[in-house]
Amino acid sequence: MALVSDGAFVADEWRRLADEESLPASGKVIVSQQRVAAALDDARLAAVGVYVANTTEPATLAPFFARLALIDIAFPAFTDGRGFSLARLLRRAGFAGELRASGRLTPDQYLHAIGSGFVSIEIPDELAQRHGEANWAKALRARSLSYQRGHAGGASILERRRKGVS
Amino acid sequence: MTAHDPTLPPRPNSAPIGYAYDEYDRAFVRERVAEFRGQVERRLAGALTEDEFRPFRLMNGLYLQLHAYMLRVAIPYGTLTSRQMRQLAHIADTWDKGYGHFTTRQNLQFNWPRLVDVPDILEALADVDMHAIQTSGNCIRNVTADHFAGVAADEIEDPRPTAEFLRQWSSAHAEFSFLPRKFKIAVTGAEHDRAAVKVHDIGLRVVKNAAGDIGYEVIVGGGLGRTPFIGKLLREFLPRAELLAYLEAILRVYNRFGRRDNKYKARIKILVHETGLDELRAQVEAEFAAMDRAPFAYDSEEFARVAAFFGTAPYDELPERSEAFEKAKADDAAFAAFAAVNVAPHRASGYAIVTVSLKPIGGIPGDATAAQMRALADAADAYGFGELRVSHEQNIILPHVRKDDLHALWRDLDAVGLATANAGLISDIISCPGLDYCALATARSIPIAQAISKRFADLERQRRIGQLGVKISGCINACGHHHVGAIGILGLEKKGVESYQVTLGGDPTLDASIGELIGPGVSAEEVPDVIENLVEFYLAERCEGERFIDTVRRLGHKRFKESARREGEDGSGI
Amino acid sequence: MAALRHPQIVIASDLAQGDVVVLGAAGWERDHLRAKIAYDGEAAAALKAAADAEVAANRVVDAYLVDVAIAADGAPTPLHFREQFRFAGPSVRPDLGKQAERREGDGR
Ligand code: HEM
Ligand code: SF4
Numbered sequence: 045m046a047l048v049s050d051g052a053f054v055a056d057e058w059r060r061l062a063d064e065e066s067l068p069a070s071g072k073v074i075v076s077q078q079r080v081a082a083a084l085d086d087a088r089l090a091a092v093g094v095y096v097a098n099t100t101e102p103a104t105l106a107p108f109f110a111r112l113a114l115i116d117i118a119f120p121a122f123t124d125g126r127g128f129s130l131a132r133l134l135r136r137a138g139f140a141g142e143l144r145a146s147g148r149l150t151p152d153q154y155l156h157a158i159g160s161g162f163v164s165i166e167i168p169d170e171l172a173q174r175h176g177e178a179n180w181a182k183a184l185r186a187r188s189l190s191y192q193r194g195h196a197g198g199a200s201i202l203e204r205r206r207k208g209v210s
Numbered sequence: 211m212t213a214h215d216p217t218l219p220p221r222p223n224s225a226p227i228g229y230a231y232d233e234y235d236r237a238f239v240r241e242r243v244a245e246f247r248g249q250v251e252r253r254l255a256g257a258l259t260e261d262e263f264r265p266f267r268l269m270n271g272l273y274l275q276l277h278a279y280m281l282r283v284a285i286p287y288g289t290l291t292s293r294q295m296r297q298l299a300h301i302a303d304t305w306d307k308g309y310g311h312f313t314t315r316q317n318l319q320f321n322w323p324r325l326v327d328v329p330d331i332l333e334a335l336a337d338v339d340m341h342a343i344q345t346s347g348n349c350i351r352n353v354t355a356d357h358f359a360g361v362a363a364d365e366i367e368d369p370r371p372t373a374e375f376l377r378q379w380s381s382a383h384a385e386f387s388f389l390p391r392k393f394k395i396a397v398t399g400a401e402h403d404r405a406a407v408k409v410h411d412i413g414l415r416v417v418k419n420a421a422g423d424i425g426y427e428v429i430v431g432g433g434l435g436r437t438p439f440i441g442k443l444l445r446e447f448l449p450r451a452e453l454l455a456y457l458e459a460i461l462r463v464y465n466r467f468g469r470r471d472n473k474y475k476a477r478i479k480i481l482v483h484e485t486g487l488d489e490l491r492a493q494v495e496a497e498f499a500a501m502d503r504a505p506f507a508y509d510s511e512e513f514a515r516v517a518a519f520f521g522t523a524p525y526d527e528l529p530e531r532s533e534a535f536e537k538a539k540a541d542d543a544a545f546a547a548f549a550a551v552n553v554a555p556h557r558a559s560g561y562a563i564v565t566v567s568l569k570p571i572g573g574i575p576g577d578a579t580a581a582q583m584r585a586l587a588d589a590a591d592a593y594g595f596g597e598l599r600v601s602h603e604q605n606i607i608l609p610h611v612r613k614d615d616l617h618a619l620w621r622d623l624d625a626v627g628l629a630t631a632n633a634g635l636i637s638d639i640i641s642c643p644g645l646d647y648c649a650l651a652t653a654r655s656i657p658i659a660q661a662i663s664k665r666f667a668d669l670e671r672q673r674r675i676g677q678l679g680v681k682i683s684g685c686i687n688a689c690g691h692h693h694v695g696a697i698g699i700l701g702l703e704k705k706g707v708e709s710y711q712v713t714l715g716g717d718p719t720l721d722a723s724i725g726e727l728i729g730p731g732v733s734a735e736e737v738p739d740v741i742e743n744l745v746e747f748y749l750a751e752r753c754e755g756e757r758f759i760d761t762v763r764r765l766g767h768k769r770f771k772e773s774a775r776r777e778g779e780d781g782s783g784i
Numbered sequence: 785m786a787a788l789r790h791p792q793i794v795i796a797s798d799l800a801q802g803d804v805v806v807l808g809a810a811g812w813e814r815d816h817l818r819a820k821i822a823y824d825g826e827a828a829a830a831l832k833a834a835a836d837a838e839v840a841a842n843r844v845v846d847a848y849l850v851d852v853a854i855a856a857d858g859a860p861t862p863l864h865f866r867e868q869f870r871f872a873g874p875s876v877r878p879d880l881g882k883q884a885e886r887r888e889g890d891g892r
Binding site (some may be wrong): 152 | 234235237238242246247249252256262265266348378381382383384386387388462470503504505506508511512515
Binding site for chain 2 (some may be wrong): 797799800801802803804837839841842845846864865866869870873874876877880881882
């Protein structure tokens with residue numbers, strides 16, 4: 045797996061645990077939703093994240109927000125945009141940690157991800173190689189303007205227009 | 211100071227060309243073109259697979275069809291300047307095969323572009339403030355509006371500022387670009403619905419509440435395709451200031467809960483149907499209530515800025531009656547026929563709305579050559595403030611022509627084969643491209659349109675028949691809106707040959723209804739006979755002042771069905 | 785050898801140009817008369833495998849096998865009207881597409 049952050053491939057400090065793997069004695073781990081409470085209570089861990097399906101109800105995660113460092117939303121297909129709405133809802137509900145999209149996303153969706161509140165994107169190595177780091181970097185600058193307000197990322201045209209008037 | 215400086219008051223003395231891009235709109239479109247150029251390069255170099263590329267090319271209006279790629283250009287709310295029309299002609303000549311196809315969704319399709327040329331075509335479109343953004347794909351499609359917007363006599367408000375406002379909001383929306391399926395929004399500001407708001411994912415009707423405030427009636431979940439639904443009322447009155455927030459709420463509910471397991475069940479109409487209207491409304495209202503409204507706080511100001519571009523034309527003060535027009539009609543019967551059928555009343559005294567039919571008898575519905583596009587641009591400059599409209603009947607509208615100029619305009623149009631006097635008549639057929647171009651088609655549709663048009667070639671007879679909408683689709687996807695044709699025709703494949711189902715009694719307007727099948731499929735050759743039988747039955751049975759659809763409603767399908775199956779003269783069953 | 789009910793050829797769209805091509809003995813051809821014809825199941829599978837490799841190599845898209853009839857002069861004609869149109873061009877515009885090129889070309 046490769047991790048994209050700030051338009052570059054970066055080392056992933058997190059370890060994703062399958063449910064049958066036991067919690068390690070240290071480090072940062074991402075666990076399933078059913079284990080998140082237990083992992084958060086494990087004082088040996090440096091940080092805890094959770095991986096969730098894109099159909100998750102945001103309210104089921106809200107109780108953990110303050111202690112959760114990362115939420116990873118799965119994209120079962122790169123064309124399945126539910127994760128973008130879920131990310132928006134998690135941000136609205138107050139989650140301030142790292143939001144990660146994982147799946148076969150392409151650089152062409154980077155701005156959608158950022159705009160919806162994601163910070164990092166985890167993709168299979170083979171995909172990372174084919175699309176190339178340079179294209180992820182470029183994708184981050186593909187559009188400098190957006191027509192919507194209230195999204196992260198590119199400057200809002202509406203705001204610029206308002207400034208232009210005064 | 212520029213013409214589109216938002217601080218300027220409405221421009222009563224300039225041409226009502228509609229929304230003019232500012233530097234941000236231009237920069238946005240240019241960036242989008244550059245992004246697509248990069249995507250094409252990556253595709254050709256193999257960095258993007260076809261499965262990955264497809265959604266991105268569709269979001270830029272690029273399909274792969276039977277013979278070639280097809281590029282669908284947006285004509286937002288159907289409004290076009292003469293300069294833009296000339297550029298479309300230039301593109302047709304330079305990169306395509308000298309013509310374009312105007313569609314029922316107020317788009318223009320080029321049928322032969324090469325992938326390698328598409329970025330240059332998009333650049334040429336950007337030169338005249340046009341694009342192909344979101345004319346396809348599972349995103350919010352280009353917003354459509356009443357093609358008589360701004361000039362219709364029955365208008366509460368011009369719907370185009372709303373449509374433009376929505377176009378901007380929906381462009382490259384971070385959250386809503388990977389929806390379960392396409393999402394189409396239509397707006398009407400008039401009593402009489404020419405925008406088919408009840409067969410769109412969201413239909414908006416501009417309405418006034420008791421206090422006299424303007425807002426929207428929100429209709430949701432209409433659509434045609436394989437499971438046609440008439441849209442349902444979601445909100446009776448939505449204040450304008452809440453429009454975008456409310457639409458975000460609807461889209462969010464749809465993006466989260468719309469089905470993704472079956473693409474034929476992925477439209478919002480199915481979500482409405484399966485969830486139930488009341489439950490869906492509760493979900494939307496809950497989302498709306500929970501939303502952070504701050505980002506939408508400036509909507510009203512922005513709306514006012516956009517609306518200012520849609521002032522009225524600098525009309526001359528003219529008497530309602532034009533002596534020149536009356537005399538020309540008296541002297542020239544062909545012109546009089548055109549005036550009776552293709553000319554509609556205008557709000558401004560002494561002006562008229564002219565429909566230029568792209569349905570010459572036996573021609574390809576909606577096709578226009580580059581030369582015809584230029585002639586239309588010239589006509590718009592000479593007689594109509596440089597403005598053109600594309601109607602969802604696949605015709606071109608010149609929205610403000612002095613009655614004094616109608617005869618001269620008609621002669622100019624006639625010179626390029628654009629004076630067919632059949633607007634709204636039986637040969638004014640809406641047809642999708644069907645199997646002559648479309649990769650999804652099960653049968654051809656254009657030749658059927660041509661055959662019907664030839665059968666009823668006599669314009670005098672057409673006028674006697676009166677208003678009658680024939681709509682043809684080449685497959686169940688219903689791009690030709692056959693469900694809502696007074697006569698609808700659906701092309702299918704049956705036992706290895708093309709076969710056609712005929713439906714009756716559809717209506718796209720506010721009295722929306724879906725047509726009913728009149729019997730088993732018939733062959734291509736038989737279609738004109740079936741249509742003729744239906745029409746003859748109507749002529750025999752109609753009461754004074756009844757349109758075809760009225761007679762169908764009064765007598766019921768059954769009687770018509772029987773007439774359609776009447777035996778042919780040679781004794782063969784039809 | 786598994787017999788085929790009908791001989792088959794492979795048809796696809798050229799990636800860069802978008803026009804219709806058939807798989808011939810020496811690669812993709814614009815003229816369907818140059819298509820390589822499979823008469824049995826193995827040959828058809830080999831044709832399809834070769835075409836899939838070309839799809840993977842990003843030269844063509846949407847490659848698929850088409851049933852054809854072989855005319856007296858050896859010309860393959862698709863059995864289904866859909867592919868017949870793809871080899872001809874729009875039936876309503878005989879001046880466009882392959883049918884027009886063919887007329888201009890070798891007089892066929
Ligand atoms: C030529 C290539 C075209 C393709 C591949 C295509 C594809 C489709 C598909 C798949 C649908 C059904 C979507 C669904 O129900 O989810 C559809 C619907 C529609 N198409 Fe097309 N179309 C094409 C051309 C056109 C043209 C030329 C027009 C206008 C004349 C058009 C107008 C429409 C309209 C109005 C609908 C809406 C029906 C509805 O509400 O479901 N399309 N199209
Ligand atoms: S109705 Fe079918 S044949 Fe016609 S354009 Fe739509 S998808 Fe193609």
